[in-house]
Amino acid sequence: MKFTEEHEWLRIEDDLVVVGITEHASTQLGDVVFIELPEEGDTVSKDDEIVVIESVKAASDILAPIDGEIVEVNTLLLDEPSKVNDDPMGDAWFFKIKPDDMSQLDEYMDEAAYNKLIG
Amino acid sequence: MSEELLRTPFYEMHLRNGAKMVPFAGYDMPVQYDLGVMKEHLHTRQKAGLFDVSHMGQVVLRGKSYEHTALALERIIPVDVMSLKQGRQRYGFFTNDTGGILDDLMFANRGDHIFMVVNAGCKTQDIAHMRATLEPDVRVKVIENRALLALQGPAAQAVLAEHYPPAADMKFMDVDTIPIAGAECWVSRSGYTGEDGYEISIPMAAAESVAKALVDHDDVEWIGLGARDSLRLEAGLCLYGHDIDPQTSPAQAALTWAIQKSRRSDGARQGGFPGASVILDELKNGTDRTRVGLLPEGRAPMREGVALFANETDTTPIGAITSGGFGPTVNRPVAMGYVPATLAAPDTVLFGEVRKKRLPVRVVSLPFVPSNFKR
Structure with missing residues (x-):
């Protein structure tokens, strides 16, 4: 699993990358009350704002970590946004992306480096 | 800072x-x-x-008698202080010369003095205002x-x-x-x-x-x-600096319930407070814009600053949200804001612009959750 400085986790699943936010990020956000997801089939570029998360405190964006095509989104979150607080590393993934170039993942941190970042 | x-x-x-x-x-x-x-x-x-x-600021006002102190305070708030019984508290606000609200507050008749609680963000200014307008008749003591x-x-x-x-x-x-x-x-x-x-x-x-x-x-x-x-x-209550401010009058803020008959036109002690001409006129004739409850029809919260439009295409906003977020008890987004009086009727559907999308929001009466006071 890889981690971004934006507190996303990236899990490689065959030729796809599954993206969610870390436990740390979900704690910082507070109770999540609304999620806006991209459309399946969207072509996205790295750093595009593709997910909106609204918590009781504020709205934040999730950036596309890599270039690629969105092949699946987790519609469960639309009805149950609080899943992001309950199970951020598991059930509450946001989207699956088919990367244009798998090597874009190389720049991201491993778990040890991420844990150091959040200290 | x-x-x-x-x-x-x-x-x-x-x-x-x-x-x-x-x-x-x-x-x-x-x-x-x-x-x-x-x-x-x-x-x-x-x-x-x-x-x-x-x-928050705690202040004691003390004049020769309660009546003396009450009459002095009535010079700067459009609320009936005189008739408040001993052991009772009332909601009020300081107004400015243009009829805007300088701060909202609670005050109580404690027999020989008035005890007041004002907002934290306004307390320095409130205390200076009271010292300038009430002293030396009435002593303004800040409770530190x-x-x-x-x-x-x-x-x-x-x-x-x-x-x-x-x-x-x-x-x-x-x-x-x-x-x-x-x-x-x-x-x-x-x-x-x-x-x-x-x-x-x-x-x-x-x-x-x-x-x-x-x-x-x-x-x-x-x-x-x-x-x-x-x-x-x-609870549909105003937050000072957001839902009410010096540019917003009591009538616009839908706070006219806090102005008793005795301070209105033809009342026993009508007017005599800053902005009285504007405030009394608005009590009679209404206002151009007013604070309303707003219920976003979707799940996306509409927060402070979200512009409101009469429809999905107009380019000029008709109002804005002044407080908004998620209401945990009602389990949906809730908001308050200002709209023209002509669009303030309950069930009027307006549009809030969130992330460049026009989302429907319905005007509703306040509060969102019924109050649970012991009357």
Whole structure:
């Protein structure tokens, strides 16, 4: 699993990358009350704002970590946004992306480096 | 910010209870504790929450008699102070010459003096305003040696009655001096959450022991500013600097209920406060814009600053949201804002622009959650 400085986790699943936010990020956000997801089939570029998360405190964006095509989104979150607080590393993934170039993942941190970042 | 943040006497207690502290009105205040905003909000509506509101200003006004002090205060607020009975509290606001609101406040008739609580962010300005307009007739004394807690929620009565049984007999807006954990506390049956509850002014030296005595009860949890905001929003109550300000009049803010007949045109003590001509005219003839409740029809919260449009295509906004967020009790987004009087009827559908999308929002009457006061 890889981690971004934006507190996303990236899990490689065959030729796809599954993206969610870390436990740390979900704690910082507070109770999540609304999620806006991209459309399946969207072509996205790295750093595009593709997910909106609204918590009781504020709205934040999730950036596309890599270039690629969105092949699946987790519609469960639309009805149950609080899943992001309950199970951020598991059930509450946001989207699956088919990367244009798998090597874009190389720049991201491993778990040890991420844990150091959040200290 | 260059100035050091002030701390309330509960600062260490907040940290021990897992508070996340944020700067608010010059103070380092708890925005939430371990429970988090959502659970803190729901706990307050189900049981009882304890709020540190020591950052607010506590002031005693003392003239020759209550009547003397009341008449003086009526020169700067458009509210009936004179007829307020001893042991009772009332809501009011200072106005400016253009009829705008300088701050909103609570004041109580304590027999020989008036006890007042004003907003933290306005207290310096409020005190200067009162000194300039009331002294030397009336002495304006800032109470610096007392903390202030709010105990709010349906269990508040039972909790306080364990310390002093007659507290249960107080009615909404009654005030009294009562002993809690050995300390002489000035208590009002009021608050700003829409729930039954008390505001408790405590001698500084006893602050921690009184807070501990209250929060040790199984039904009581510390509640931060985050949930305080969502509670008052669901209750349809104004937040100064957001829903009301010097450019907003009482009629625009839908606060005309707070201006008693005696201060209106043809009342016993009509006018005589800053902005009276504007305010009295608006009471008779209405206003161009007004504060309304707004219920986003979808799940996306509409927060402060969201522009409101009459339809999906107009380019000029007709109003804006002044408070908005998620209402944990109603389990959906809720908001308040200002719209033209012609679009203020309940069930009018307007559009809020969120992330460049026009989303439908319905005008509704306030509050979102019925108040639970002990009348």
